Amino acid sequence: METIPTEKQLWDEAVAFTRDKSPGSFDQWFYGVQFEGLTDGVLCLRARDEFVREWVDQFFLPTLTDHIRSRTGWSIQVAWTVGGELDHPVIEPPPNRVGEEPNRLNNQARGIVLGGPSTGHTGHSGHAGHTGHTGSGNVQNLATASVLDDAAPWSERRVVRQNMQVVAPPLEGLNPKYTFSNFVIGPSNQLAHAAAIGAAGGGGRRHNPLFLCGGTGLGKTHLVHAVAHRVRAERPSTRIVYVSAEKFLNEFLQALQDQRMTEFRNRYRERCDLLLVDDIQFLASKTQTQEEFFHAFNVLHQADKQIIVTSDKYPQQLERMEERLISRFTWGLVADIQAPELETRVAIVRKKAQIEGIEIADDVLVYIAQSVRSNVRELEGTLIRLAAKASITSRIIDLDFARSEIALSSSARANEASVEDVQRVVCHHFKLKSGDLLSKDRHKSVAFARHVAMYLCRERLKCSLPELGRAFGNRDHTTVMSAVRKVKALRGADPEVRAHLEALERKLGTAD
Numbered sequence: 001m002e003t004i005p006t007e008k009q010l011w012d013e014a015v016a017f018t019r020d021k022s023p024g025s026f027d028q029w030f031y032g033v034q035f036e037g038l039t040d041g042v043l044c045l046r047a048r049d050e051f052v053r054e055w056v057d058q059f060f061l062p063t064l065t066d067h068i069r070s071r072t073g074w075s076i077q078v079a080w081t082v083g084g085e086l087d088h089p090v091i092e093p094p095p096n097r098v099g100e101e102p103n104r105l106n107n108q109a110r111g112i113v114l115g116g117p118s119t120g121h122t123g124h125s126g127h128a129g130h131t132g133h134t135g136s137g138n139v140q141n142l143a144t145a146s147v148l149d150d151a152a153p154w155s156e157r158r159v160v161r162q163n164m165q166v167v168a169p170p171l172e173g174l175n176p177k178y179t180f181s182n183f184v185i186g187p188s189n190q191l192a193h194a195a196a197i198g199a200a201g202g203g204g205r206r207h208n209p210l211f212l213c214g215g216t217g218l219g220k221t222h223l224v225h226a227v228a229h230r231v232r233a234e235r236p237s238t239r240i241v242y243v244s245a246e247k248f249l250n251e252f253l254q255a256l257q258d259q260r261m262t263e264f265r266n267r268y269r270e271r272c273d274l275l276l277v278d279d280i281q282f283l284a285s286k287t288q289t290q291e292e293f294f295h296a297f298n299v300l301h302q303a304d305k306q307i308i309v310t311s312d313k314y315p316q317q318l319e320r321m322e323e324r325l326i327s328r329f330t331w332g333l334v335a336d337i338q339a340p341e342l343e344t345r346v347a348i349v350r351k352k353a354q355i356e357g358i359e360i361a362d363d364v365l366v367y368i369a370q371s372v373r374s375n376v377r378e379l380e381g382t383l384i385r386l387a388a389k390a391s392i393t394s395r396i397i398d399l400d401f402a403r404s405e406i407a408l409s410s411s412a413r414a415n416e417a418s419v420e421d422v423q424r425v426v427c428h429h430f431k432l433k434s435g436d437l438l439s440k441d442r443h444k445s446v447a448f449a450r451h452v453a454m455y456l457c458r459e460r461l462k463c464s465l466p467e468l469g470r471a472f473g474n475r476d477h478t479t480v481m482s483a484v485r486k487v488k489a490l491r492g493a494d495p496e497v498r499a500h501l502e503a504l505e506r507k508l509g510t511a512d
C-alpha cells in the first residue's frame with residue numbers, strides 16, 4: 001500500500017522537482033522564501049520582499065503547485081506573507097564572499113524593495129492550474145510588456161515616433177532578426193526573456209546588471225540584440241554600446257598600444273547608457289582587461305546605467321575571473337536559459353520556417369525538433385540545410401527526405417564531435433554540472449566521470465594528452481594518461497563501467 005507523504009514531504013518533493021528544471025535560478029530566488037506550512041490545500045509561504053514574491057509567484061509556483069496537486073488531487077491556494085525574518089529559507093543563502101562589501105547585497109535588496117510594499121502584508125493567489133499571476137505590480141507589468149510585444153508596441157512606437165526628435169544611430173553588429181517578437185518563449189527561457197524585457201524597459205536596480213547564462217546556441221545573444229532593438233526603437237537617444245568580450249579585449253589592447261586610453265574609457269564609461277557584453281567568459285585569465293572592465297562596470301553601475309552580460313556559465317562557475325567581478329555579476333539578476341523542451345523546439349522551428357519563408361509540414365517540424373535536441377542554433381541549422389538541399393534537388397521537404405538528411409548529418413557529426421561535446425554528454429549522463437569536470441573536485445563520482453570523459457576523448461577524438469590536460473582544467477598530461485589507463489582496465493573488468501561507456505558511446509553517436 002502506498003504511504004501518504006506528510007505535507008512537508010510533499011513540499012520537499014515539489015521543491016526538488018521544480019529546482020531540477022533550473023537550479024541556478026531557483027536558488028537565486030528561494031533563499032528569499034520560507035515554507036511556513038501546507039494545510040488543507042493552503043500553502044503558506046513567506047517572501048523576503050514583494051519583488052521576490054512576484055517572481056516566485058509567476059515563474060515557480062505554477063510548477064510547484066501543479067506538482068503538489070498531481071500528488072494529492074488538491075486545488076492549491078497560496079497564502080503569502082511578505083517581509084519579516086526568514087529563519088529557515090528554502091535555500092541557504094550563499095556565504096558572503098571574501099572581499100565583497102558585506103552590505104552590498106542587502107543594499108541591492110533594499111533597492112529591490114523600493115518597487116513595492118515590503119512589510120507585513122499578506123495575500124492569496126490561486127494556483128489551481130496555470131492560471132497565471134493574480135497579483136499586481138512589476139512582474140505583471142513585465143508580462144504585459146511581453147504580451148504586447150508583437151502588437152501594441154507598434155502603435156505605441158508610432159506615438160513615440162511622432163514626438164521623436166532623435167533618430168537612433170546605427171549600431172554595428174546587431175542582427176535585425178534577433179527581436180523579441182522572433183523569440184519563442186517556453187519554460188526553459190521564460191525567466192531570461194522576462195528579465196530581458198524588464199531590462200529593456202529600464203528595469204532599474206533590480207535588473208542591473210542582468211547576467212544571462214546558458215549553454216551555447218540557446219538564445220542569449222538573441223535576447224541581448226532584442227534589448228538593443230527595443231531600446232533603439234523606444235528611447236533612440238540612449239547611447240548603446242554592444243560588444244563581445246573578445247572585441248572589448250581587442251579594443252583595449254589597441255587603445256593601450258596607440259595610447260588612446262582616454263578615448264577608450266570615455267566610450268565605455270562616459271558615452272554609454274546601456275552596455276551589452278556578450279560571452280564574458282572570454283575574459284578568463286585576461287587580468288588587465290578584467291581590471292579595465294571592472295572599472296567601467298563600477299562607473300556605469302553607480303550611475304544606474306543598465307549593464308547586460310552573457311556567459312556560458314553561472315557567475316560562480318566562471319574560472320580565472322576576478323572574485324570582485326564575479327560578485328558584481330550577482331548584484332542584479334542572474335537568469336539562465338536551459339535547453340528547450342520538445343514543445344518549445346517545435347515552436348522555434350515553426351517560427352524560423354515562417355521567418356525564412358520555408359514551407360514545411362507539421363509532422364516534419366516535429367520530426368526535426370525530436371531529432372535535434374542539443375541547442376537552437378543546431379535546430380535552426382538543420383532546418384536551413386534541409387531547405388537548401390530541397391531547393392537544389394527540387395524536392396519537397398517531407399518526412400522521408402528529412403529522415404534521410406538528418407541521419408546523414410548526424411553520422412557525420414559523430415565524427416566531428418569535440419572535447420566539449422564529450423564533456424557535455426558525460427555531464428548529462430552522470431547528472432553533473434557543466435563545470436564539474438574542469439573543477440578541482442576530487443569527489444569519487446566526479447573524478448570517475450572526469451576519467452571517463454578523458455578516456456572517451458582520447459579514444460574517439462585522438463586528442464594528445466597535453467591537449468586533454470588543458471581541456472580538463474589545466475591538468476598535467478600524466479594525470480590524463482593514468483585516467484585513460486584506469487578506465488581502459490575497468491572497461492574489461494567491470495560490467496557496470498562497460499555499460500556506462502556503451503551508453504555514452506551510443507549518445508555520442510547520435511544527434512544529441
Ligand SMILES: Nc1ncnc2c1ncn2[C@@H]1O[C@H](COP(=O)(O)OP(=O)(O)OP(=O)(O)O)[C@@H](O)[C@H]1O
Pocket residue numbers: 178182183184185189214215216217218219220221222223279311312348351376377380
Ligand atoms: N527561444 C528562441 N526563439 C527563437 N530563436 C531562438 C531562440 N533561442 C535561440 N534562438 C536562435 O538560435 C540561434 C542561436 O542563438 P544565440 O546566438 O542567441 O545563442 P547564444 O546562447 O548566444 O550562443 P553562444 O553562447 O554560442 O553565443 C539564433 O539564431 C537565435 O535566433
